[in-house]
Amino acid sequence: MRIKSAEFLVSNSDVEKCPKEQFPEYSFIGRSNVGKSSLINMLMQRKSLAKTSGRPGKTQLINHFLINKNWYLVDLPGYGYARVSKSSKKTFQKFITEYFAKRRQIVLAFVLIDCRHSPQPIDMEFMQWMGENQIPFSIIFTKADKLKPNALDRNIEAYTQKMLETWEEIPQYFITSSSKDLGRKELLNYIEEINLQIKNK
Ligand code: GTP
Ligand code: MG
Numbered sequence: 001m002r003i004k005s006a007e008f009l010v011s012n013s014d015v016e017k018c019p020k021e022q023f024p025e026y027s028f029i030g031r032s033n034v035g036k037s038s039l040i041n042m043l044m045q046r047k048s049l050a051k052t053s054g055r056p057g058k059t060q061l062i063n064h065f066l067i068n069k070n071w072y073l074v075d076l077p078g079y080g081y082a083r084v085s086k087s088s089k090k091t092f093q094k095f096i097t098e099y100f101a102k103r104r105q106i107v108l109a110f111v112l113i114d115c116r117h118s119p120q121p122i123d124m125e126f127m128q129w130m131g132e133n134q135i136p137f138s139i140i141f142t143k144a145d146k147l148k149p150n151a152l153d154r155n156i157e158a159y160t161q162k163m164l165e166t167w168e169e170i171p172q173y174f175i176t177s178s179s180k181d182l183g184r185k186e187l188l189n190y191i192e193e194i195n196l197q198i199k200n201k
Helices: 036-044 086-102 121-132 149-164 184-199
Strands: 006-012 025-030 062-067 071-075 106-114 137-142 173-175
Touching (some): 025 086, 025 137, 036 062, 036 071, 036 137, 036 184, 106 121, 106 184, 121 137, 121 149, 149 173
Parallel strands (some): 106 137
Antiparallel strands (some): 006 062
């Protein structure tokens, strides 16, 4: 897919205020600092379309972008950020839960996982929750530039093995690096393919 346009539309914490048009929507979710906003910029080849930061907790709201005037890309806040207060954690959970429960446009969520770590309970729990709520998702391993090829293979293998303990099959997954532009074509083609299927239905 060629990116002809990428526009920021709106940020908010209220799902009722999200854009109303019925475009297919792809949401990026994952732990704080995993690289959601960076990946969105890499995919769109724009330096600062989505705001990034070295400090976790940068993205705090639901951010809608309209791509090629026919699909939405959504940058979400990260979960598992230890330094936020209990009450803001609750608020966060509420609006993310509501977003996934109410937002009819969602076609697929991408759960981002930092490829450097062993399987983390918080990610496993989140994917479990997605499964229970029947929200389709694919996995994106991020920051692949930080590992040597062997270590990368080992970590992905460990992850898929861990998933097979609870899942019958492993969801579609991608390996990316925002600093090296790795995985861009694969991800954009995947989204394009799904958009086409929806259009032809
Ligand atoms: P929150 O909005 O806080 O939830 O974080 P986020 O998931 O949007 O992460 P963000 O894109 O802001 O990136 C966090 C940090 O990781 C930044 O310092 C990025 O430069 C760095 N980073 C993101 N992607 C990559 C990558 O592919 N490779 C490397 N080496 N660093 C990355
Ligand atoms: Mg972010």
